[in-house]
Amino acid sequence: MKIIQLEINRIDELVELWNREFSEQFPMRKELFIQNTFEDENLFLPGSWMAVDDENNVIGFIISKRWQDPTPVPMPLNYGWIQVLVVSKKERNKGIGSLLLDKAEKALKEDGASEILLGSDPLHFFPSIPAEYENSAKWFEGKGYTYTGNEYDLLAAYDPLVKSEMPQLDGVDIEIASIQDKGELLRFMNQVFPGRWEYETIRYFQKGGTGREFVLLKKAGKVIGFCRINDDQSPVIYSNVYWAPLFSEPLGGIGSLGVDPVERGKGYGLAVVLAGIATLRSRGINRIAIDWTAIIDFYGKMGYQIWKEYRKYRKTL
Ligand SMILES: CC(C)(COP(=O)(O)OP(=O)(O)OC[C@H]1O[C@@H](n2cnc3c(N)ncnc32)[C@H](O)[C@@H]1OP(=O)(O)O)[C@@H](O)C(=O)NCCC(=O)NCCS
CATH class of the missing domain: 3.40.630.30 (Gcn5-related N-acetyltransferase (GNAT))
Structure with a gap:
């Protein structure tokens, strides 16, 4: 396994992995992934990484954002956002998620972020952690994240x-x-x-x-x-x-x-x-x-x- 930079030329594999993990509730379209990640000026590449296995298959990824769009609107400059972190089910409990999160957090901090939010990034996929992913929420709590309330889709x-x-x-x-x-x-x-x-x-x-x-x-x-x-x-x-x-x-x-x-x-x-x-x-x-x-x-x-x-x-x- 190795960690490599997030790359648009792996888009089909990223969408495939997303859909293997989330498609029942959150079916991803390639067009949406490109719009909200690769076409977003706020994508923060130093905090965005993929884990690939020895056969070079994508088995996990993390995507970070920082406000970088030159459009003159007031947006929080001290925020770093994690747009999504996912590790393939069969590769879990091997430390891959921790490795990805650690790399993203370090890069966000180095860039001046003082708060990290899960979801709610500009051109987000999730407002925050979907309630059904209880284990993920617990995992993030273990990484020092604090629960601050609920949001809903109706x-x-x-x-x-x-x-x-x-x-x-x-x-x-x-x-x-x-x-x-x-x-x-x-x-x-x-x-x-x-x-x-x-x-x-x-x-x-x-x-x-x-x-x-x-x-x-x-x-x-x-x-x-x-x-x-x-x-x-x-x-x-x-x-x-x-x-x-x-x-x-x-x-x-x-x-x-x-x-x-x-x-x-x-x-x-x-x-x-x-x-x-x-x-x-x-x-x-x-x-x-x-x-x-x-x-x-x-x-x-x-x-x-x-x-x-x-x-x-x-x-x-
Ligand atoms: C939410 C918002 C659009 C409501 O506009 P408004 O013109 O004050 O609402 P109305 O006068 O039409 O309210 C109608 C009813 O909804 C209720 N209501 C209004 N705002 C409410 C709120 N935030 N939560 C719960 N009920 C609310 C009112 O009490 C009223 O109830 P009634 O008919 O039983 O008296 C307005 O407060 C707003 O612009 N807020 C900031 C932006 C925002 O939060 N948008 C929604 C994002 S999801």
Whole structure:
């Protein structure tokens, strides 16, 4: 066995190993792996390694991220993220995972990271450790990682014969964005949700987004709230549709979403989600996921139920 640098030319083996270990709950597509790892400016190669056996088969890998994208958005510069660590089942308990993690942690620390988070990286696969991988969570605890709470993915299925109605609001327009809204939407993101959601919106337009993935709430032409909606026509495989291959029918996704703090508590949040649902349904989607949230009561009002659970872990170096 030896440890070698993560390389895009081993992509087929990386996806194959991922799917051998995780495909029942998290089926990987090559396109998604490339998008979220090799095309991410924040991939941190000094902390990303593969373990190969004596026949040169990939038997494990670790992928790390550090914020390196030159896009001027506020992102935590002291974080190092582990996007994923996996060791083939038949190669476990031989110290390979420890070796990979140790190399990644050392490189992240040397680069200035003071906190390591499991998942939740820019262009993440997992918000944190899937709850069903209990042994992995325990293993990370043994490596000094601390549990900090839960996150959830939610899911709802709709009867194709029952239409979802577009909500109405007094004094607020509900619109599907067009490319003309790009400037105003980016202004809103920068002022109200600077950081990750702003970054994801900038990337969306860079990847050729036309606006159809955003429902906007506008007061006198000014954006006061948004809901991102995703399907298989979207220019980016967004986080709530990562696991669409689990279903034979198309999967849609709701989120991110947010309302300007001065406009909250007026029913706008609920309305923008309902507008997102109605829009996705008018596009032929009858199954919708909402990912990486802790506000399950809010979405519960619209019939969403827990689908996946994640346990958050971090380590201070
Ligand atoms: C979540 C958010 C969009 C809600 O917007 P809002 O306009 O204040 O929500 P509404 O006024 O439409 O609330 C409707 C109902 O949901 C409830 N609700 C609102 N926020 C909630 C929350 N964080 N958790 C649980 N319930 C919530 C309200 O109490 C209200 O209940 P009621 O109808 O029984 O009175 C808004 O708080 C926000 O932008 N937060 C920051 C971004 C965010 O967290 N987005 C969600 C990420 S998953």
